[in-house]
Amino acid sequence: MQTILSGDLIFVRILDQEVVVINSQHVAQALLDKRSRVYADRPYLATLEPFGWSYSMGFVGYGDEWRLSRRIFHQTFRRDSALKFRPMQIRRAREMAFNLIDDPKHYNAHFATFSSSVTMSTVYDYETGARDDPLVLLVVDAVNVGIAMMTPERAMILKLFPFLLNLPAWCPGSSIKRDARVSTNLTNEMVNVPFDYADNSISSRSSMVGEHLQRIEEEDDALKPILENALKKAASTAFAASYESTTSTLMVFLLAMVFYPDAQRRAQAEIDLVTGRDRLPIFEDRASLPYIDAVLRETFRWEPIVPLGVPHATTSDDIYDGYFIPRGATVMCNVWAISRDEKRYPNASRFMPERFIDDNGKLTDDDPAHYVFGLGRRRCPGRHTADASVWSAIATMLATMNISLAKDDQGKAINFTPEFTTGLNRHPVTFPCSISARHSELVDTLRTSM
Template sequence: MAPAVDGRLAVLASIPLSFFAVMALGRLIKKKRQNNLPLPPGPVPLPLLGNVLSVDAQEPWLTYTKWGAAYGDLVFVRSLDERMVVVNSQHIAEALLDKRSRIYSDRPYLATLEPYGLSINFAFLGYRDEWRLCRRLFHQTFRPESAVKFRPMQIRRAREMVVNLVDDPQHYYDHFATFSLSVVMSAVYDYDIGARDDPVVQIVVRALIPGSAVLTPERALMLKTFPFLLKLPDWCWGSSIKRSARVSTKNVNEMADVPFRYVQQHMADSSFLARSSMVAENLRRMETQEGAPKPEFEDALKKAATTAIMASYETTSAFLMIFILAMVLYPDIQKRAQAEIDSVVGRGRLPTFEDRASLPYIEAVVRETFRWQPVAPLGVPHATSSDDVYNGYFIPKGTIVTYNIWGITRDEKRYPNASRFIPERFIDSDGVLIADDPTQYVFGFGRRICPGRYTADASAWSAVVTMLATLDISSAKDDQGKVVSFTPTFITGVARYLTSSYHSFSRH
């Protein structure tokens, strides 16, 4: 009797095993069928090294744009053990990152995030519950309906920035940083930034300028390949990476902790209770519901708040530097923009958001500034969470997907004379704005699109229109009155910062 029972048990046990075996075989066959499809075209890789020696590590978008011209809008690149697909067209970026966002919403592993203290930026989190919580907290404050209420402050701060530029032109970048951070610091922490030399602004600048440079797959690859560099003693050659990572972590933690503690310390203040901010509102809600914020919730809230600071500073400050460069290099465009403001608004008052629809040339200038020298030439990289097939090409799970914003902006068919600053390209023969708007691609795609894009766009417009209405921006001159020649230089990373000093400000 026992052998019969054992036999029946064996048959019953084999049923689920057979099921799993059939499923595994099906996946294997599917995988084999997919693997018969070609990878997207790209440069021939070297054994072991791949294409790593062929990529310009400082400005990889230039390499990818060149390869796009040779291989098409979808280019496969291999660097050591990393696989990357570079998307060189808006159409394909929308097809993959928007329409197939379920597959393309993850983030690649960046070996520099944790060592440099930059994992606090939730934009780089994987596509999981922690990211969803951070995104929800962020969206509550910066969704389109909420962003509208920031407009009076954006106009007020833009006018304050102009006064600072006239009074203290040498520290123009500090004035741009103050303006860029003013709205977000108020919305997130209810912190009112001082007009000049605010200590929190200095903390942010100190934390972010060096850190941004390491947040790209190309830069992170070295630390991923040689992780022992973080363990070298300080006296050893090559330990500079460890030392810079330690300093970066200290600065980033200070940037995250100081304003967060400011809110916590002031929440008991009755005058503070009358005001609102993202951090205070969520901490109060958690205290009401739970008695005290859960550690994971407080951590997500701090990440959402810090990400708002980082994103605002990195995009708007860099954008304004590009705008100033364009006005210096193209003075006729500045004159035409000022003429439009004078004719529509007049000289008796300053522009407000109510004038935006009546100033199409100003809108074109803003669009062209976004396009001409994109602040984030490669955006933030995505990663595939499963295998995919697009247009007959196989894209494996775990592939880094980079959308080449620089390549999109340099498409000569779409943007003739793409290297020149030409706002007229966005206006038709009747003086009406066309549908093409770079904000449709410079802020990302799909579920990972920048949730603060409405506030960022409004800040950019308010700063541009206010500067054009009040200032004449021209080349810097030496003591003899001769124009100082210059070559624009950039600090590169996820964001691209213009560093040259080349201009002067005077009242318009």
């Protein structure tokens, strides 16, 4: 392995792969944003096709297929279109909060249900059950298995030894073939089952899938299968990405509230000042709740869930600041390095929402959403809906519940050291905590507004 260090850029050669790591937002914007055409591709991932993840437009290479799926996705989730989802997001956030108070032990499952239900409604017009919905469980199984199996190590092994996928079942080393089959079967169900529901349901015609299926019916027969395949990929990408990203972000938020009770109390005081105990926060209150937005920004920054971003690849040679970046190089935006820059974020390891509030009590111009959702042409197209979902969840949770360290049978706080998953996506593993209602009248409000 060869490594060259140069300030905000790091060059690494791993076997035959050239990798460029970007460590500053300024350089990331200069390359990924301002030269977006050059950096819009994705590197070859040997596990993508065998493990059934070729459906994901997040990993597919730059080209006509990706542009078509992206255009479909953008039409539904662009900023102005996403506004119509807000009443549903508030309703789902309140449903989640009620479940958390009623059944706090399974908080991760409630986060997953919330995350999936928002996307299931917007994409397929499918109303998920409050708990243990079969389609939610389907996406949870498919995504969890896929992420666990599609590791960089396996991708490297398959790139070097592709014959492993052809080994007979009795042969040593054939486990990767069996794992690929399991992952493929699960992802095929995740892609097809909800799509078939929307295709066969008259009520779903107002959803992303339903609206585009109506448009496809008016196209030439030769184009229909191409358009339907692109729609299916865009829909399943939204489904999987929403579950993983929103659920992981809410796990980070919960962990922060356990460890930083002062931030929780300040956020609750701001909500009480704006809404009192008579009602719950809604999106129209957002401008009056700058500290809640600061909590959201700090949640994105403190423990970024995709610490190295989703890797880009160059479509042509490039030169930046005198350094040659070859065609086909893997380019990674080091979100972790940006978010932990001590010059920009003093005491970066601490959760401090006030770092995003100026002396006048207003939000600063620094918003981590500008880099945690990616940059350039591969920036997350669902970021506006994702941001709104997380805000509605955080605001509702802070208004209705207290979050703290769990206590043992003797009433002593249970201290713990957080553990995190590894891989492309990173989030806290489940941890002990206490979740309880702040006020009984707000629980009644939750129940009646679901």
